[in-house]
Amino acid sequence: MAEHPAYPVGLRLTGRRVVVLGGGQVAQRRLPALIAAGADVVLVSPEATASVEAMADAGEITWKRRRYQEGDLADAWYALIATDDHDANTRASAEAERHRVWCVRSDDADAATAWTPATGHSEGVTVAVLTSSARERDPRHTAAIRDAVIEGLRDGTLVAPHHRTRTPGVALVGGGPGDPDLITVRGRRLLAEADVVIADRLGPRDLLAELPPHVEVIDAAKIPYGRSMAQEAINNALIEYAKQGKAVVRLKGGDPYVFGRGMEEVQALAEAGIPCTVVPGISSSISVPGAAGIPVTHRGVAHEFTVVSGHVAPDDERSLVDWPSLARLTGTLVVLMGVDKIGKIAETLIAHGKSPDTPVALVQEGTTAAQRRVDATLGTVEETVRAEDVRPPAVIVIGEVVTIGPGA
Numbered sequence: 001m002a003e004h005p006a007y008p009v010g011l012r013l014t015g016r017r018v019v020v021l022g023g024g025q026v027a028q029r030r031l032p033a034l035i036a037a038g039a040d041v042v043l044v045s046p047e048a049t050a051s052v053e054a055m056a057d058a059g060e061i062t063w064k065r066r067r068y069q070e071g072d073l074a075d076a077w078y079a080l081i082a083t084d085d086h087d088a089n090t091r092a093s094a095e096a097e098r099h100r101v102w103c104v105r106s107d108d109a110d111a112a113t114a115w116t117p118a119t120g121h122s123e124g125v126t127v128a129v130l131t132s133s134a135r136e137r138d139p140r141h142t143a144a145i146r147d148a149v150i151e152g153l154r155d156g157t158l159v160a161p162h163h164r165t166r167t168p169g170v171a172l173v174g175g176g177p178g179d180p181d182l183i184t185v186r187g188r189r190l191l192a193e194a195d196v197v198i199a200d201r202l203g204p205r206d207l208l209a210e211l212p213p214h215v216e217v218i219d220a221a222k223i224p225y226g227r228s229m230a231q232e233a234i235n236n237a238l239i240e241y242a243k244q245g246k247a248v249v250r251l252k253g254g255d256p257y258v259f260g261r262g263m264e265e266v267q268a269l270a271e272a273g274i275p276c277t278v279v280p281g282i283s284s285s286i287s288v289p290g291a292a293g294i295p296v297t298h299r300g301v302a303h304e305f306t307v308v309s310g311h312v313a314p315d316d317e318r319s320l321v322d323w324p325s326l327a328r329l330t331g332t333l334v335v336l337m338g339v340d341k342i343g344k345i346a347e348t349l350i351a352h353g354k355s356p357d358t359p360v361a362l363v364q365e366g367t368t369a370a371q372r373r374v375d376a377t378l379g380t381v382e383e384t385v386r387a388e389d390v391r392p393p394a395v396i397v398i399g400e401v402v403t404i405g406p407g408a
């Protein structure tokens with residue numbers, strides 16, 4: 001038979017019977033996509049892997065615990081033949097042929113009437129990769145092409161702008177602590193699709209250098225704010241650019257809702273009727289200690305961690321932090337924006353019962369090339385910060401977890 005290329009098609013399987021013969025690894029790999037497609041899946045197999053059994057227990061598939069019998073494919077629209085019995089597979093594919101049921105075979109691609117492509121999904125698009133003929137079949141190669149396309153779409157290195165669904169508006173993107181690899185794939189893709197990016201000083205600034213030349217990059221700290229507050233000026237800039245029909249990304253350090261004033265921007269945009277989406281980010285409160293070898297919890301050491309802002313001193317009437325209560329907690333205390341006030345903070349914690357020997361670590365510019373860790377105790381930290389010239393941005397970790405890692 002002449003080798004013609006396979007004809008690609010997307011099957012719409014909702015409510016349609018798909019018969020799977022064999023409950024081993026092949027079924028385990030393929031079933032989730034069939035279930036996701038809404039197929040009425042009937043598995044015929046005397047045995048199944050634990051994961052396949054769990055799908056049957058959850059009612060996602062119907063499992064007939066027996067071997068294949070003639071007639072099993074009669075009502076099927078599509079069949080996956082993957083038993084470890086080659087003869088049974090051959091009989092089943094002959095039955096599929098008679099009933100004109102498209103079937104894939106795990107043991108003999110040549111004998112199959114359909115092939116499963118390597119598939120992946122990204123934002124409403126399914127990418128399916130097939131080799132052109134049985135002779136050229138190379139599943140690893142097709143999977144590698146699929147991965148490259150999906151990865152590229154997700155991280156924005158493969159730019160395919162949306163024409164129908166792209167709506168102007170603002171995306172508030174948490175950029176993570178600074179390492180450009182620590183932004184989410186969604187955040188990275190939105191950045192790649194942006195017309196305007198308004199960025200904070202903290203966060204993955206290296207990513208800005210990768211943006212195409214037509215993208216307008218604005219430093220949030222440099223937005224002129226005349227008589228309004230800086231935050232108000234940023235809100236206004238977001239609204240103005242979005243009103244011009246531009247896709248605007250507000251790139252923030254860490255997570256937008258952890259001391260990031262994210263909700264103020266969401267509220268301002270909502271009031272102006274501008275669509276807004278929020279993309280979470282990896283907060284420095286957990287990731288920066290982690291990057292310096294400090295886990296914020298550890299079995300038998302800390303069963304809680306508390307993240308507080310130290311931007312106003314404990315005795316400042318604007319402070320909303322209950323420092324005396326924090327001094328009584330036994331877990332980890334993570335202080336952001338606390339370098340300038342660390343003396344007062346340490347003094348207050350000691351005054352309310354924390355031992356002056358409590359370990360403290362300051363991690364400056366975590367996850368960046370300039371990352372630096374300085375260790376102290378509550379009793380010595382003020383002097384250490386001065387002597388070592390620790391500067392913001394730094395995350396301060398207070399508690400026994402500081403001493404347990406190999407880097408301590």
Ligand SMILES: C[S@@+](CC[C@H](N)C(=O)[O-])C[C@H]1O[C@@H](n2cnc3c(N)ncnc32)[C@H](O)[C@@H]1O
Nearest residue numbers: 254255258260283284336337365366393394395
């Ligand atoms: C205004 S808060 C924003 C926090 C951010 N939204 C988050 O979730 O990480 C800024 C503070 O976060 C901390 N911070 C953020 N990125 C940091 C980094 N790469 N290294 C050390 N501290 C960082 C510092 O305490 C800094 O003063």
